[in-house]
Amino acid sequence: MHDISDMAVFVEVVQQGGFSAAARRMGLATSVVSDRVKGLEKRLGVKLLNRTTRTQVLTDSGTAYLARASRIIADIAAMEALVMEESTVARGDLKVTAPGPLGRQHVAPFVGSFCLEHPQIRVHLCLEDRFSDIAAEGYDIAFRGGPMVDSQFTGRCLFETRRVVVASPAYFDASGRPQTPQDLKHHRCLVFNSQAHYFAEWRFGRGKHLRALRVEGAMASTNSEVPIGWAIAGLGLTQKSWWEVAPYIAQGLLQTVLEPYEPEPVSFYAIHPLRSAQSRKVGLFMEAASRWFRGFGGA
Numbered sequence: 286m287h288d289i290s291d292m293a294v295f296v297e298v299v300q301q302g303g304f305s306a307a308a309r310r311m312g313l314a315t316s317v318v319s320d321r322v323k324g325l326e327k328r329l330g331v332k333l334l335n336r337t338t339r340t341q342v343l344t345d346s347g348t349a350y351l352a353r354a355s356r357i358i359a360d361i362a363a364m365e366a367l368v369m370e371e372s373t374v375a376r377g378d379l380k381v382t383a384p385g386p387l388g389r390q391h392v393a394p395f396v397g398s399f400c401l402e403h404p405q406i407r408v409h410l411c412l413e414d415r416f417s418d419i420a421a422e423g424y425d426i427a428f429r430g431g432p433m434v435d436s437q438f439t440g441r442c443l444f445e446t447r448r449v450v451v452a453s454p455a456y457f458d459a460s461g462r463p464q465t466p467q468d469l470k471h472h473r474c475l476v477f478n479s480q481a482h483y484f485a486e487w488r489f490g491r492g493k494h495l496r497a498l499r500v501e502g503a504m505a506s507t508n509s510e511v512p513i514g515w516a517i518a519g520l521g522l523t524q525k526s527w528w529e530v531a532p533y534i535a536q537g538l539l540q541t542v543l544e545p546y547e548p549e550p551v552s553f554y555a556i557h558p559l560r561s562a563q564s565r566k567v568g569l570f571m572e573a574a575s576r577w578f579r580g581f582g583g584a
Contacts, residue, residue: 382427403569
């Protein structure tokens with residue numbers, strides 16, 4: 286069985302930006318850290334880092350190895366922490382961020398339930414329609430939509446949801462129904478743009494047919510919920526996650542269109558920095574979130 290510590294040393298070198306910084310953080314000599322990485326490369330038979338006198342750049346093999354290794358180390362740390370601390374009472378503070386609509390409608394009730402179950406844990410929930418810088422702003426956990434690609438973080442996929450284009454029956458009666466995404470240029474589009482621009486990228490199609498279409502908005506908002514209200518009022522079309530509009534569709538206030546061009550469902554994650562993987566309170570929060578959102582997202 287291979288020594289997982291070599292894997293941990295390699296991950297630390299990448300995260301710290303060099304052998305010297307990693308050595309200081311791990312309390313080892315720089316030569317020892319360098320030898321451990323060289324030994325790992327020799328055992329794997331591939332080059333993980335291209336070294337110069339001042340920098341270390343990941344190879345393609347190194348990038349792939351880093352992604353897997355980071356998650357393995359985080360999973361091991363979380364497992365060990367939970368086993369060692371299972372008899373203790375979790376306590377402390379958690380700073381959590383989530384998108385506004387998901388946060389208000391679903392994360393906030395979950396946090397309330399979680400805090401009742403774990404009264405020694407305090408949660409500060411920040412709801413924003415922008416992507417917060419998790420590390421720089423000191424967040425312990427973030428709810429995020431889209432692929433999880435940053436190797437600094439680990440987490441869990443909570444649910445998947447469709448992306449649909451909707452408008453009111455009154456709008457369709459007055460303006461007709463677009464038959465293809467290209468027809469949207471002849472319609473009033475209602476967009477969310479956190480930078481206060483009048484455009485957005487709406488995705489259509491799957492696999493090799495996937496494309497991002499730049500949509501010019503007749504109306505735009507920095508609040509992601511506002512376009513839904515505009516659509517209900519008959520002011521145009523908007524593209525949203527199914528869970529955001531499902532209640533209004535059920536009430537007959539909105540209808541879907543362009544169903545044959547729907548993109549792949551969007552995944553929503555709860556993620557946290559790798560450094561907090563051993564935290565008992567983070568582990569409990571992640572487990573509880575996974576249970577709470579099981580089956581959520583809609584068809």
